[in-house]
Amino acid sequence: MNRLSDILWAAIGMLFVLFLLSPLALVVLFAFTNRPQSAFPIESLSLRWWQAMLANPNFLPAFKNSLLISGTVGIVSAIVGTMAALSLAQLDPWRARLAAALLCLPLMLPPLVLGVSLLSFYSRAKVPMGPQTVVMSHLLFALPFVVLVVYARLRNFDFRVVESARDLGASPLRAFFTVTLPIISPTVIGAALIATALSLDDFVITFFTIGKGMTLPTFVFAMIRTTVTPAANAVGTLILVMTIGTTLMALWLTRYRG
């Protein structure tokens, strides 16, 4: 490779990184401004917008809802998704691929369509809307990720260790909890964290299925649809720290195997 094309590719790479990261970096930066606008110049750093966030009476309920919903989504999708992945690992590859593709269909639907169809369904089925309906709705897009990540891990899994446990007299359940689960648990936890991050970040489906309450993203939305204030940056930074933090832990645990 010649020198010129190396420099060109390095420049292209830097432009991409700038394009991908600078919007997020700006959200974080303006959360610490002391001015009333999310704009340059920043005269000095301050925590006044974080105090404004904490002082907002809607913040704490939204924060609690977000933790409750995303935590439940993470746990439930980890259990249900791991069961499904174990099942796929035992099916022949053709059926497994078909089942995985079907489970991924909700990801192909625009969240708006998924949200409004769930809204009309819950209302018809007289399911009271609140955190519980949001959890149910989030499972639809969180579950496929858990299934795919855990299934990918199980395809590199040496099932002979399970067979030895079974030969030595362990029941299928005992073999799972004493042999399979300890080996794949980092992947399962990583997948659960991805599910949690997706749930924390979701706005559209939450907006249509939560009824009266709020989560952090719908709380931010209520702030930014009227005016651009750095208090929205503070809440946004909190969401980003939580989603990117859980994603980083997930990537570290699964070591990119997903």
Add this chain to the structure above:
Amino acid sequence: MRDRGATYLLLAPAGLIFGTLFVLPLIYFLVISFWRVRLFKLKPDFTFVNYLQVFELHLPTLVFTLSLAFLVAVLTTALGFTYAYLIRFKAGRWGPTLLFIAMITLFGGYLMKIYAWMTILGITGVLNTALRALGIIDEPLPWLFYNVGAVVVTLINFLLPLSILPIYASMRGIPDIEMEAARDLGAGAWRRFSDVVVPRSQPGIMAGFALCFLLAAGDYLTPQLVGGKVNMIGVQIAPQFGGLGNWPMGAAMSFVTLGSSLAVITLALYLFSLWRPR
């Protein structure tokens, strides 16, 4: 067989969630698209009037939305391909870092990315203040914001990771030896690109394109927050479930959008599948 039964039993909870929370709601949604609304109450019926109205009232919006989604999907796929190519063939030891950046921007910040573009492109936004500070412009440029360009840039920004990752997943499967063999057989840079890299990346390119098209066509927040008067079909669908309270109409609009999106995607993917090594 006992094992067979256990296998399907393990799949049952996921199947139950998929069936009751995805298939059933979509069927019900399809059914109500043929119903009517009287005095804010749903009335069972079998009428095509909602579908006719979608075409009568929203055809220009629909055509505009599909064109914009096509433009965004093509640009995002081209950029995602470039980035994946950079990771796989050009970045060397920086490859994992670039991949890592694509992954962390995938799982977080949908709403915050749109909000960030509001603060970048607005009248008192980052771009206008920077250009003024540098003395390039005297007055803020109002046309940076509330237009189609702002919508396109914002959509590309949050869809890009969704196109990078499937394309990179396909490209990772191209063995170095295949590229070397092509070179030894006398293939120039362009032949190696068009006869090895592109055909081998096709599954990822197609998956990324379809995903970006559908998500762009169904987005309603981006036009609402950075688009000003830019009218996309999603902006018309959302209020049918809020203030307007006309669910059958919203359902019909959703299905028309989905159907026409799938038609455009199928056509585009068919045309692209004609790209084969000579």
